[in-house]
Amino acid sequence: MKSSLIVSLLLASGLMAADYSKVVEQPDASEIIKKDLLGPVTTYKMPADCITDDAKAIARGAYIFHNLNGDKAKGDLPEGLSKKNPDGKAKQYGNCVACHNIEGAKGAGNIGPDLHAYHANFIKTGARDNAFVFQKIADARVDNADTKMTINLTTKLFNEREICDITSYIVSIKK
């Protein structure tokens, strides 16, 4: 006999005080959340050969910046980048345009600062350097614990080289 039926029979016969705690679905989520939590704030050292003017690296950085994932990505896939992870699932990209405007952005959001002419406005003026940009993308919490910016290296969403490609794209001089 199904346990729910037993419970209701017992209830109907008045043998048991109503207790529905066993009838109700209450799946555990705490384990799922625990495994999913963000690791501690991490300061990274930018690799020596990180920033490059290699057009292919910049193209990969741009592609990651402007696209959400391998399934939704538009335009030609740059050399050295995949649309899928080894497990066959769509590779996630940065979707940075969701929050940042930049040269050539389509439908950009405004939650983060506008990154147009970043080289002229921030790097050349000395307001920022490459390492700052690298760290900001890797783990933005170092100088802003409450940031709304995504965390990209501590979460292992991207590897160091990919962060370097994205950084190279942002600090590059655009046409």
Add this chain to the structure above:
Amino acid sequence: MKKSIKIALALLLASNVAMASDQFSMSEADKAMYAEMLENNPADIMIESGSELLEANVGGNAGLAKFLKVSEDELPKMIASFPRYMEEFKMVVGLDQMLQGAMSANGHKPFTLKSKEMFEMSSYVKSIANGEPMSIDIHANKHMEEAYALGEKTFAQKRGGRGLSCMSCHSPDAIGMLLRTQGLPDLGAPETKAAATWPAYRMTKSALTTLQKRFQGCMENALLAVIPLGSKEMVGLEVYVTEKSKGHTIAIPGLKR
């Protein structure tokens, strides 16, 4: 126009909206259609089917009132106060979980929380409270206080592939900013009043969607691991978000992008 034809038309239009607004927010044409659809919400038939399911499984409004130990007149007010702690469940429950108990009390195997049947039946039940102000009481007892606190914590917990939390996009200072082309809504404002307008027909999914299911949508989009319907944390989130809509008039089914 016959109601069934109107509904078919609305459904057809809805699938177009789904395609058009995937990338961009509503155009003027979309807005006009939205107004039209609000008059003929495609979810109306699903609510009707939910009413039949309640009849068959709980004895309709009268059976539900009996289960909740209130008169039929008091039923709308009672429903407007969910999620709430119920002694017979020994926990804070949403309407859907309460209905699992009510089905069982009536000798029926409860619908699962994620089933179409439960979505329809619980949506109908919430619509019984249409016109009532949301009246959740997070100070009613320590269970409600704990559920609220867990919801608040879960709302602020950064996690997932991008290290985001609900707060990243739904904190007071994020409201009105643009994510891609979508404005970030104030979940408690009169024009959104999320808890009073979900379950809703979600045009981008062409489906009746509950509040907890909507939370799962944001988790999926923002790469947070999706947690199951009915879990303590989900009910906590529902309590937390419902408190923001407290006092606002319930209007089910809503119609959302």
